[in-house]
Amino acid sequence: MEPRHHGTADAIARLKALPRIALTPLPTPLHRLARFSDSLGADIWIKRDDMGSVGLAGNKVRKYELLLGQALTEGADTLITTGAVQSNSARAGAAAAAQLGLRCVLVLTGEPPAERRANLLLDDLFGAEVRFVGRLGWSGLEPVLAAAAAEVAQAGGRPYVVPVGASSPLGSLGFALAYRELLDQLRQAGLDLGDGDGMGDGSGAGSVAVTAQGPVLLHTTTSGGTHAGLVVGRALWGQGPRPIGVDAGRVLTDPARDLAQLATEAAAVIGLDRHFSPEQIAVELGYAGPAYGSVTEEGLSAIRLLATTEGIVADPVYSGKGLAAVVDLARSGRHEGRPIVFWHTGGWHANFDPHYGDALR
Ligand SMILES: Cc1ncc(COP(=O)(O)O)c(C=O)c1O
Known part of the structure; x- marks a missing residue:
């Protein structure tokens, strides 16, 4: 897969040449969630960054x-x-x-x-x-x-x-590399890559709005490195779904602005002169609950649904928030039949702390 613009080729070369230590088996799997999809009447896929060794699992x-x-x-x-x-x-x-x-x-x-x-x-x-x-x-x-x-x-x-x-600019670039991994896997799975602006409306209403072709990509966002890196990856390869970050706790003062800035700084690390604006960043604020670490009913029920249909574990603090947005989107029909890809960022370890584990009983 070649970058669409010549100007990005040097940045991609610099990204690939960054010193990197292999800590986990990559690529993480991308696969369809058959029973979860059936129960929601949608075509739902999962990117398994929850997998890895116990210590080195997660985004x-x-x-x-x-x-x-x-x-x-x-x-x-x-x-x-x-x-x-x-x-x-x-x-x-x-x-x-x-x-x-x-x-x-x-x-x-x-x-x-x-x-x-x-x-x-x-x-x-x-x-x-x-x-x-x-x-x-x-x-x-x-x-x-x-x-x-x-x-x-x-x-x-x-x-x-x-x-x-x-979530420094350099750390975020791990997810620019991950975006390329996703593009390859979407293509291998026979899914349309999409090059439009599938996006959340960022309204904070907790209702993911979808406006373009290709899969809808959702993941949980907090300090922003995951989202910023995916945004840079999409800019580098010029195609694929626009990442929709489901905010898990209002940690950033102004998520769209802060994420745009982090993406701009991450791009600069590899010499990509791209200024991302807040309008280009799709963040959903409606699933976080009142504060960072809140346990929400939608999150718990989404976690239970994934666990009982697929044997895959998510957590109430992070991945459960993104998963709640996936369930909401699937049930609402706003995805208009397009596949939904949930990037599972891990975090299931927190379930073994009674504060969160008890909520799941
Ligand atoms: C399990 C999990 N998912 C998602 C996130 C959010 O990622 P980011 O901090 O890159 O926004 C975190 C951050 O701590 C996390 O631990």
Whole structure:
């Protein structure tokens, strides 16, 4: 598959030449969900980024492949990263650090829970040094990370800091590569790639609006790297469905604006001079519930439906939100018979924390 515009060929070459560490078997499968589709009367496919080893499962791994590629190139020996108590990103970082023989410091927001379960249990198992910094907003984390890096450097170490969600411009590019993977798989599956603007209306109404040809692509979005990378990938190859990010918790101040900026910065890393505008970014705000980490009824029922029809697990914090949008879209008929592709970004580990697991009982 060749890029449509000559100007993008150099950027694609630079993307492919970025230092990258293989952390998970790729490509992740794309397959049809036969019984889930039947139960909703729609043609629904799933991209299985939930698969991988227990530590290195989920969407963060694609970002870490590039971030740790850079870290090792720079001679780093300590990974410092951050997130919420049940951060999938921090857990993936801890697992990757263990695999590569790096020291790992995790700066987690919130208070230490009475019991260390789920992702936190895995962080410990992977040998990460976990530090809790209390109820700090994501924006307040930067100085704390900088202080941790200074401390490591002072002790003679070489720190490499990964921001929340691993959503730096470089990390996001893991999903530009992933978009190409998806295009190849859609073609192999005999699905029309689509080159129109299949999009959400971004109205916040929780009703995905669809306006073009080809499959409808939905995934969960939070810190934005997944979405931004997919947007860059689509720009590079000039075809395929426009990603619709289903917001899981209003973490970004203005998701469409912030995602456009992150996509613009990610494109610049590989010399692609493209300015993405908020109008080009399709975000659905209506499935998140009142705040990050909220458990929603639509999410729980979508998780149960996927589990009972396909034996595939999603979680209430992230993938369940995107899945709720898929169910809503399928039931509404707004997809107009077009296939729906759900990019499962993982996160099922959180179900083993009673806070989320009990909600599923
Ligand atoms: C399971 C899961 N899905 C989706 C996301 C959202 O991805 P991003 O942060 O790239 O927007 C996250 C982020 O933590 C996640 O853990």
